[in-house]
Amino acid sequence: MVRHMFSHLLLLWSLSHDLHITGLTYHKPKEQSWNNQNLYSVPLDLDAKLGRLDLSNNFIRQLHTLALPYLEQLDLSSNQLDLISEGAFENLARLEELNLSRNALNNNLGSNSKALQSISRLRTLDISMNGLSDDAVERYLRNKSTLDELKMTGNALTRLSPNLFKESKGLRSITIDDNQISVIEQGTFEPLSRLEMLNLAGNNLAHICDFKLHQVKLLNLSRNSVEFFVTPEDDLLYRLEILDLSHNKLLYFPIVPKINNLKYLHLQNNMVGALNSEATMVSEANALYNEIIKERTVRKNNLHSNWRLMPLIYIDLSYNHFSSFPLETLSLLSSLETLNFSYNCLQNIIWNVRNDNESGSHRQLFFPSLKHLDMQSNGLVYISPFFLNALTRIETLNLQGNSVQPCASTEHLQSPQSTRSMNLNTSCVVFEQLKTLKHLNLKDNNIEMLHANTFQKTALVSLNLARNSHMVMQVDALEGVHKTLQSLIISEINMTSSDLSLPCMPVLTQLNISNNHLNAVPSSLSCSPLTEIDIRNNLFVSLNHSLILAMSAHLNQMYISGNYFNCCDSEWLTVVHELKIKLPDISDTVCFTRDRNIVMTGYLKNMSVYCLFPPKAQDTHFGQMVIIVLFVSVMLTVLIIFTRNMCCKDRSFIV
Template sequence: MAIVSFWCLLMYMYVLSHWRNIADGARHFSPSGCQLVSKVAHCRYLRLATIPQDLPSDIQELLLDHNNVKSLDEDSLQQYPNLNNLSLKSNRVGRIDLNAFWNTSKLESLSLQDNTIFTKYISVSSGLKAALSLRWLDLSRNALNEDMVTTLLTNLTSLEYLNLDNNVIMRLDRSFFEGLRNLKELSLQWNYIYEIEIRTFDDLVNLKTLNLAFNLLPCIVDFGLTQLQTLNLSYNHIESFFSREVDIEFQLEKLDISHNQLLFFPFLPKSHHLHTLLLSDNRMKFYNKHFDENSSFADFLILENNRSSITTVSLFPDAIPSNLSTLNIVDISRNQFDYLPEDFLAGMSSMSFLKLNWNCLNTFDFSRKQITSDLHFLDLSNNILSEISFEDGNSNLDHLGYLNLSYNRLQEMPKHIFSSMKSLSTLDLSRNLISLCSMSTNIGVDQGCVDLLNIPSLQHLRLSGCDLILDKEDIFHGTLLKHLDVSYNQLMSLDFLQYTNKMLKSLSLRSSLHFVDNIDFSDFQSLTSLDISENNLTTFPVSLVHLNLQCLDVHENRLTSIPISSAYQTLTKSLHTIYLSINPFDCCKLSWYDILTKSSAINIPDLNQITCNYSNNYMFVQELPEDVIHGCNWRNGGSLLSLVLSLPTSVTLLVALFLLYRIFKQPLLKMFKKHFRTSSS
């Protein structure tokens, strides 16, 4: 048996050494310092001034980012005929010889990001023409203007991806991309483009993705890229978007015009494949309701073929002429909508994600004619909603899983609106002056309360700042809440959580416990995150020490100490993050602080702001002076210090007893003799 074990051990050692040899052979370094892994040479951050010539001739990728290479000479890449990818990001490349790529016929990807190509761009253009198989080219961060780019792109007909970000391009015309018929992706963000001539992109018949974000475009008046699938126009100055009126089907799938100056809803193509429309942070609204019939129409005189006709046109039509039935994700948050036309949302029959937050809506209709049956996410927060319309038995709300109504002016809502949402998982009603129904108010007359009873799908509930007095024990009966926020309310106890305390994982009671003296969290055995900050608590709840909390926030209270005496307690073993600042901790009772800071697993984000009190002076715990530490050591010196302090008292007492004995010795002896005197034998 021992021999078998010995041979097994030898076999294991052989296999282990064999694999180590394979691993060592797969990764080694060249004399120039490049790390070689398979057929990739990693030569980043080596301060190389030229292309290294000591690499294997069969390498396929050469990564030379962040070096000092200034040029590609005729023989720089001659010995690497299989090179497929060359990256020269953040160098000083300003010149490329005419024959620099003559022996690299397989080169498909070239990155020249963050170089000095603008200095000798004609030389670079001549060198690029020899890269006949180039498909991916990055020329970003090179201070290139439109004339330079036109020169550089001449005859690069094989390109499929082109990055021109962070240059100084100001306008685009048709000569800019002439001949680039294979181009599929084009990125021009972070330039200064303020004008695009009509038919500029007509040669790009295979273009699928176009990124024009972070430019100075004022409008789009003739969008006609029918083959385009993704268009990013965010962070410009666009006030209007008009598509070309043609009967051809557009392939557009994603359109981003967020962070612009749009005044009207964009005029989209009649036929398209749009599933994502991002229009947040604009100035859009509908105008028809703000004008009477006489002022919202205008008569236009049309003269044609010696004939005249008058056409009446609505100046501010609410109707959207485009087909919106394909839209799945719509973001029109942070605009100025104060109402929505009747058929606006109904036309988005496939919509599952809608953001309408940060607008000026004062009413919203949850009826069948507005809400589609596929809607899963709806954000109406930060409006001025005071009224919500709802019809009982609306099955269109069955799939709604996320609903945010926070920061509105809601006081009364349809009582059973949420119980009809069978898939509702997350509900945010924060900052609304509402009241919650209990089992008793659920029977009989509607009292204007919101019914959250018996919604088993509800797991995330936020009721922060609703001015609630949570004194009923059954307001969450029939729910399976896991995350609850009742901050900035008035709590008399935690009895209202008796149906959910064993399931809750996250609980926020910020600024809500001012009327509670004793808090017991013993029943909250599933709790992993707790926020009891801003409550003026004078005593740390001892029951927390026995919970498996991962995140705890106790900042801005009146705590003088925390009852943590060992690094092996349940709380200290599970804790990942704790907030402690703005508490009057006692500078001489910081043993708990040492335990927490010595643990590498515990993060204290506000560590630099924690202060403590020493003789009515507040100072930062991390910067306690030596005299304070010495004073605390003297005060908390233990048994030896107690002995030293009690010694003078003991000596004084003994001396006093001795003096008393000397003074009263004779009278005491006489008294004893007189009292116990007996005759001798």
């Protein structure tokens, strides 16, 4: 057995020895960094076996011949490089990554461009922030057939033509953001069959009216001046998955390829919705399409027909100009999971949907996959029950910064017939329709009344009611969700302890009751597995140490600053320290004694110095002494006056 194992070990050793002798072992490339060393030239004593060399953030102005035959990566970024000798890279046979960003390569174009032409295996090139013009870039990209990734951020390009990449047709990723490009000639990117990522953000592009890049997966056109995006219809598959048109001047939804893989669409910070009605916007978008492709008659709704086939899962429409919700357009997105509609101009979501032709009744559209809806800061007052019925899988709803008033619980909304019969002019919102809802944010909505059973029939896990400063919370307001709530925020509501009534919540782990007028923690929390509680900026003088003990099995963090704790009533604090509950803001917490205020951390270092007697006995003793002194003083004064009067009377009788 031992001999057998020994023979195997001997065989393994001989194989490894042979591999080493024949040079087949893998040696990790040597690395050397001269980053930020105040160098004015390349060091002369570089190891010839270097695989990676970092010379960034220096003052190198000229680059001469480098004798580094094994070098694969060279970083010369953030220097003052303006002259590269023609033979500088001739001996760098293995160089694949070259970073020349943040230099002055707009100078000495002849010598510099010839130097780069000598690199035969270059795969990644970064020439960003060099002040390069169209002609200069074209010269730098000659003889770059192996180039895979190109970065040209922050140069002075104004026009892109087919000549630019004619010798770099293997490019997979191109970044030309923050230039001055206003024109892209046809045929510039189409021949680049491997191109997957194209970043043209921060340029001067105004129209995309003939999008034909079938191969591109990620297209970034943000921070331009794009007014419309149109794709002529064909039957070819477009691989586009991410389209960023944010921070432009779009008036319409983009007309995307008919057959596409688009999953993420960024349209935030545009002017979509400025045309008021959805019907007007759709008809004008289709008219524009027909004008661009020179169709004399409108055959169909191109916008909707293409959107119907789009497998979109995320769309951002925040910071646009919508005053009505585009129900019909967005309901076409059957795969949509996340919709950001925050910071628009909605006041009401009205079910403004064309009636069914046959019955004449309201058509019920659906958002069958929508899970996350953000409607923050729209000024919303009313949301149609038909819209809420359409959210069949909604889990997260953000209504922060609106004027939504939750309706009282109703039992007659379970059927479509009863929904139609309810008063649609009511200004409150019925949340119990949202049976799949888990996360609801109602912060800063000026809510006046939170009725009993407001959220029953939902599956709420987290609820934010903060900054509703005049809200009255009825005793059973959380009834129906008290068994599912894990996070509850009721800060900045001006509540007193008598106003706050919380039920037993058996799964609640996080509670924020900060910025109120509370002086006691609700005893009902003893049955909650709280891990974190925030009681900052209230009127607490002390805490119930028995309650803290009851919660100690799970509690690991408390925020307590902004209260006015009595230093000498600190039994709760002793309990907190013994249980090793974290107090992250203890250094910002102040407590008071009879004669001074003390930062809590200072008090904890020597508690006995500040509190020699139990607070209650001390306070009682002091009060009793004051009363006794006052009483004795009054009695003495009365006695003296009485005695003087008696003396005066006696003297008068003698006279």
